[in-house]
Amino acid sequence: MDALKESWKAAAYKLGNHGERTIDVLKQVLLSVDDQIESDMYGTGAVIEDFEKKMAEVLGKEAAIFFPSGTMAQQIALRVWTDRKGNKTIAYHPLSHLEIHEEDGLKMLHQIHPILLGEEDRLLTLEDVKAAAPQISCLLLELPQREIGGQLPTFEELETISRYCREHGILLHLDGARLWECLPYYNKTAAEICSLFDSVYVSFYKGLGGIAGAILAGDYSFIAEAKPWKRRHGGDLISLYPYVLSSDYYYEQRIEKMTDYYESAKQVAEQFNACSGVKTIPQIPVTNMFHVHFSKPAAEMAEILTALQKETEIGFTGMLKSQGASACSFELSIGDAFGKIPKNQWREAVQDLGKRTTPSD
Structure with a gap:
């Protein structure tokens, strides 16, 4: 090999x-911006707050918060939802990133207990959700499902699952690490897709090619509860502007x-x-x-x-x-x-x- x-x-x-x-990924970004732009500090400042507002609008949510990693963002999203519901049991696909790539961070750091829905070689279905519904506070859906070749459910299936979750008091979170890549197939805007979910995470280094970085979006109260957890996880670096600027730059370069x-x-x-x-x-x-x-x-x-x-x-x-x-x-x-x-x-x-x-x- x-x-x-x-x-x-x-x-x-x-x-x-x-x-x-290579480091040219960052160099191209810095050459494109005014070098007198003020740095963000500990999660505040125009450079980060303006981008958060922009992404909240793109995703059709009230508010958004920038994270250095999606792993951090999603664990915090699920912590907020399970605390709110008073139920630490959630559900996701057996090959979810949280299950196979994060060293059990969700379980070890937050004592959240996932139920694995469906089978490894297929997308989970509404019937899978119904089977777990009495036990869970939150369902995580990954679009697309990376480990089985980037497969996607139909938009109609998504609408049906979303409707069922809302009718049964189950919070619905979108692992949208590759959400941008789904838009042509669904022929929908990001906001139209995200309207089916209570919260959403998106990445800026996978399909877009930025350095690193993620956005977590939802309603005002959800983001307000997520912010202290970002600090607790060490996510409020003194400055995140290299990640923020590269996220914005490559989003604009490649989304179309x-x-x-x-x-x-x-x-x-x-x-x-x-x-x-x-x-x-x-x-x-x-x-x-x-x-x-x-x-x-x-x-x-x-x-x-x-x-x-x-x-x-x-x-x-x-x-x-x-x-x-x-x-x-x-x-x-x-x-x-x-x-x-x-x-x-x-x-x-x-x-x-x-x-x-x-x-x-």
């Missing part, structure tokens, strides 16, 4: 995301490109699916992010991709995840980088991939 990673890093072009995450990324993702997925031994999940992406699966072991596929990346100068991926003994996969998010690959060069590279993944007689 080391050789795979090195060949990916050395490639002149990258298939996914927006390009290398989401449809282009989405259309390119569908094109790329179609080309992968035309290769023998390769498939995407979903087959037709619903966002600019999806998973690419190979019917070969990870070690064998790493050798194939390493050679391909060196020869074509196109970086497909720097890592592979084993899917049992005879298959593997990688996650792909289409962004600005794909548009820089010469079309003929890309077409030839994916055709070459198909030849190398075709089983020999």
Whole structure:
């Protein structure tokens, strides 16, 4: 896998995301703003407060608060809601970020107890929610569901779940780490989607490519209760302006490109699916992010991709995840980088991939 990673890093072009995450990501931001703008201090000041107001409006909520990380923002959101309801039991998908990537922070720091709804390989449904409803104070939905290829429920299904939660006194929180990427598929504004939820978190480094940073939004009382918890978590750094400025800059740079990324993702997925031994999940992406699966072991596929990346100068991926003994996969998010690959060069590279993944007689 080391050789795979090195060949990916050395490639002149990258298939996914927006390009290398170097310090130039910040440099471009700072070159675009007045260097006399006053820094924020401990969560106050125009540079941070203006951005919070802007995002509250974009998301259709009364207020918003900027966090250095989504992990912090979401744990605090669930703490506020469970305290308000006097019930520490919540529910989310078995492959939620909070369950598999946060070292049980929700449980250890806040004594919040999650029920895992549905099955790992599918979206959770209204029937799953109904089964857990008597026990839970809050439901967290992730849009899109990253670990199963960025799948999304229909908007009608979302409306049905939202209506059921409100009728049964269940608070509904949106893990919108990749909310921006959902907008083209739903053909809705962020505010229209967020209107179905009591609170929402969004990220500014995933699909948008900023340095780091997150917004948590909701009504005035919710944000007022979240603010002390941000201080308790150490989230009120003396200054957060590098994160705030990069969040605002890359939001403005890329929010209008989401449809282009989405259309390119569908094109790329179609080309992968035309290769023998390769498939995407979903087959037709619903966002600019999806998973690419190979019917070969990870070690064998790493050798194939390493050679391909060196020869074509196109970086497909720097890592592979084993899917049992005879298959593997990688996650792909289409962004600005794909548009820089010469079309003929890309077409030839994916055709070459198909030849190398075709089983020999």
